[in-house]
Amino acid sequence: MWLLDGDFGCVVPCRWFFAFRFRSRVCLFLLATWVMLMSAASSQPPALKTKERATTRRELSTKNQEPGRQEPFRPKPDEFAPLERAHRYRGELVFVDRANRRGSLRIDGAGRFRFAGPSPFALLPYAVVRYHGAPADLRDIPLGTVLHVWAFLPPEPRISSVPVLPANNRTKKLGYAGTGTAPAENHVLLMEDEVSYCRRTKQTWRLKEIDVSNNQGSIVAARLPRESSQGQSIAEDVTMTFDAATRIWRGREFLNVQDLIDEGIWPASGKKIANGQAVQLGIVWKPTPSGVFTRFHISDIWLDEPAMLRAARRQTETHRTFMRSRWIPARVDRLEYGEFGSAKVTAT
Structure with a gap:
C-alpha cells in the first residue's frame, strides 16, 4: 500500500509512515522520563547529596582494610x-641513573x-x-654490589619518578621470586654496602x-657483633x-x-678451620657453580682495621673531590636580601 506525502510531493510505502510514527512516540516517552528523573534529582537537598557521596567514598576506601x-x-x-619508620631490604645493584639519582x-x-x-628506586x-x-x-658503587636499603613510600605519588605500587605490594608473591621482591617503598633514605652496614652497626664477619x-x-x-666471641654465636652461618x-x-x-696460599695461611687445596677470624667482607652477586643462584660472592676481604681505615679514607677523598666540583645538594630554608645585591641564604 502506498501513501501520498503532501509535504514532499512524493509517494512512500505505507509501512514507512507507521514506522516513523512509532519511533516518534518512543522518543517522546524517553524524553518525558528523563525530565522526570532530573526534576526528582534537583529537588534533593545539596547537603544530603554531598553526604551520600562522602559516605560512598569512605566505604570504598575502607572496604579492604582490616x-x-x-x-x-x-x-x-x-x-x-x-630512619626507624623505613622499610629495610637488601638487593643487588643492577642499574644506575646517577644524574637523576635513580636506579634498580x-x-x-x-x-x-x-x-x-x-625494582626501580x-x-x-x-x-x-x-x-x-x-x-x-x-656513581661510586659498581654494578653487582649487594646493598642494604632503608626506604619509604613516595612522598608525593603524583610526581614520583619511579613506579608507584600498592602499599602492600611487598606481601604479594611474585612467582618463584617469592614475597618482598617488589616493595612499594622505593624512595630511599639510606643505602650502604655490606662494609658500611657492618661498621655502622658495629658488626664483623667471623670466618x-x-x-x-x-x-x-x-x-x-x-655476621656477629664486634665484641662477641665465637662461642656466643647465634647468627646463621652463610656460605x-x-x-x-x-x-x-x-x-x-x-x-x-x-x-695467602704461599704464606701458608690458606691451604692450596682442601678445607681449613678459620677459628672465627674477624674480617670485613665486600659482597656482590655473580653466577655460582653447581646451579646455586642464591649464594653471594666475596669481592673484597679486609683482614684488619688499618686496611679498612685506608679503604674508608680513599672513598672519603673520592667523595670530597666530587663534592668540590659538583657541590652539595641542599634545601633552601630562607633567603634574606641585603643592600647592593647581597643576600643571606639559610640552607639545610
Whole structure:
C-alpha cells in the first residue's frame, strides 16, 4: 500500500509512515522520563547529596582494610623522614641513573633470587649513600654490589619518578621470586654496602671454614657483633664464594688468594678451620657453580682495621673531590636580601 506525502510531493510505502510514527512516540516517552528523573534529582537537598557521596567514598576506601589497621607511613615532602619508620631490604645493584639519582635493585626476598626482577628506586633529596664505610655517590658503587636499603613510600605519588605500587605490594608473591621482591617503598633514605652496614652497626664477619680449590672456593662465615666471641654465636652461618679475582687487604698490602696460599695461611687445596677470624667482607652477586643462584660472592676481604681505615679514607677523598666540583645538594630554608645585591641564604 502506498501513501501520498503532501509535504514532499512524493509517494512512500505505507509501512514507512507507521514506522516513523512509532519511533516518534518512543522518543517522546524517553524524553518525558528523563525530565522526570532530573526534576526528582534537583529537588534533593545539596547537603544530603554531598553526604551520600562522602559516605560512598569512605566505604570504598575502607572496604579492604582490616579493623584497627593503621595507614602505612608516608614521609612529608618538607620534612626529614625518621630512619626507624623505613622499610629495610637488601638487593643487588643492577642499574644506575646517577644524574637523576635513580636506579634498580634485584631484591633478595623469600623466594629464589635468580627469579627476582629489577625494582626501580629513587633517592630522596636528603638520602645518604655509603660505600666502604664512607660517604659516596651512586656513581661510586659498581654494578653487582649487594646493598642494604632503608626506604619509604613516595612522598608525593603524583610526581614520583619511579613506579608507584600498592602499599602492600611487598606481601604479594611474585612467582618463584617469592614475597618482598617488589616493595612499594622505593624512595630511599639510606643505602650502604655490606662494609658500611657492618661498621655502622658495629658488626664483623667471623670466618669459620675455608674451602680452596684451584685459587677459588667458598667461605663459611657468620655476621656477629664486634665484641662477641665465637662461642656466643647465634647468627646463621652463610656460605659465600670467592675466586682469584677477590681482593684481599692487609694493612697497606694488596693481596690475592695465591699470596695467602704461599704464606701458608690458606691451604692450596682442601678445607681449613678459620677459628672465627674477624674480617670485613665486600659482597656482590655473580653466577655460582653447581646451579646455586642464591649464594653471594666475596669481592673484597679486609683482614684488619688499618686496611679498612685506608679503604674508608680513599672513598672519603673520592667523595670530597666530587663534592668540590659538583657541590652539595641542599634545601633552601630562607633567603634574606641585603643592600647592593647581597643576600643571606639559610640552607639545610
